Amino acid sequence: MSDPTAARPAPDRGGIRVICNDRSGRNSREAEAIDRAMKVLGPEAALYHVKGRDIAETARQAVRDGCATVVAAGGDGTIMAVASALKGSDSALGVLPLGTFNFFARGYGIPEDPERAARIIAGGHSQPIDLGTVNGRVFLNNASIGVYPAILKERETVYRRWGRRRIAAHWSVLKTFWRFRRPLKVELEANGTRRRFRTPLVFAARSAFQLDHFGLQGADCIREGGFAVFVAPDEGRLGLMSDAVRLAVKQMRLGEDFELICTDRMTIHLKRRRQLVACDGEKFTMEGPLEFEMVRNAFRIITPHHADEAVA
Template sequence: MGATDLAGHAARQDTTAGGPPLFIVANAGSGQHDLRQTRETLSRVFGEAGREFHFVDTDGPGSVVTVAQAGARYAREAGGVVVSVGGDGTTNAVAQAAWDAGCTMAVLPQGTFNLFGREHGIAQDLETAARALLRARAEPVQVGEVNGRIFLVNASLGLYPQLLQDREAFKRRFGRHRWVAILSGLVTLFEWRRQLALEIELDGQSTLLTTPTLFVGNNRLQLERIGMESAVAERVGEGRLAALIAKPIGTGTMVWLMLKGAFGRLGEAEQVHSFAFRTLTVRVLGMRKLKVAADGEVGVMAPPLRFTVASRPLQLMLPREEDLVPVE
């Protein structure tokens, strides 16, 4: 079959096998993977299987959202699946587009952490995950939402978004290395002095508090790894999100808490309060706008912020039982 242009973004590969067509959004900026090699691998796997597939290409990180929206639109019109090939940020963009369009999505992890894919038993090896996708089934999965923005893994405000933003700035300057991420984190911790004055409303009751950061999780794997209390983490994914709020603390204590989280013992720290919830409304006193991170992508929102389990689930292609990969 010949190549066909899809809205100027992609080349089409047509086949005759059954199964919904796949519209692939591959982010060249995710992790350290070569886009050409990624395309070659997926073309071989899907071509050998006789599956219809389309590449909806990005021109760089800035175009991921636009191209994800195009891929989701094509998938909805064709009764197909929009496929995210990238890290958690790319997956978030595709999930938002798929959720808005009401179409099914799939994930082929290619980033650094890939927490969403790992939690759902999706292989981290591209070819293995692609072969599992050919046999996968669509299942509903819970997603979080903050002021209309979908998140799969976490959302946050205060110190954590600043850590993410500074880390990306350091990586652009010094390269994508682990030591660069550690250095940027230490610099941010020692420079951060701001405490947020919040009014949080939970179950009809309002509480005033001061904190350097508020973290909301929708990924049980991440929460378990940092050591959040099991009674809280185990409710995530069952109609609940989890919140983590740090008490007002100095730089030294914040570094100590970060180390606690790295070693999976954050739940032991008395300086941290955590709880599960369905809906949490947050008003930020004295601020009209602030930075909010969702799955590693930082944006600006106007309070009040309403964190909630999304009104409907995301339809996600999940591996069959024999293709599930144990959590590492």
């Protein structure tokens, strides 16, 4: 009997729909990348430029229309929005990486070159994917509470004033660390135990590639089908800055700079009723408690043939 979850060609349901954030394609690099990819995909592929808030609904409509492949053209935020719409469907996810880091795509061996990525999409070779969720919201690489969502919030303010520059992003980190004075008081329930923490950051990772990139432990937790959960100690502002430096030089210390918990299900109980949560670089306000769980075989992702055993 054949394994229904084994890698196989994408089902012949018809058509490829490429969904791109309308902010993408405005600069020459992204416009050229999309154009090169569309030439490879050919006339059966239709390109949709939509506003960020409309990406998920556009992907859901593609599923309703019977598209065999729905392509997310963009960074991890765009991919996350499309993935959330494909959960439980028969449509396969194609990825055209246009982000800065592209951890999700790189974890599956999907090249950042648009023509090579498009050829993989056209080939239609797919494999099942497990997804992490927090309160039902899909995330691909990570979800967190504490200082990182605060950095994203501050970064928006800095970008509005100074523009989207790398130095502005670094400044938003330093500014947030300096102002961050109230660590979270949480109770974390996982693996049959419930523990209390006073912490500036709880970070649930689902990308083994990302952890390897930063020299962090925990990739085995992910490869075994769960989350690698990092809980930072409450060391104040100087401790946060020290941790940022250690992370940059890949010298984070297990047991000193963070505690690692491996689990496939977790509940975070909070003092606050509503909490800002970061998912793959996007932020959302959620009602507590925060329920983290895995969704097995959520849908299929198109990958290179050699990536059957890769885990993002």
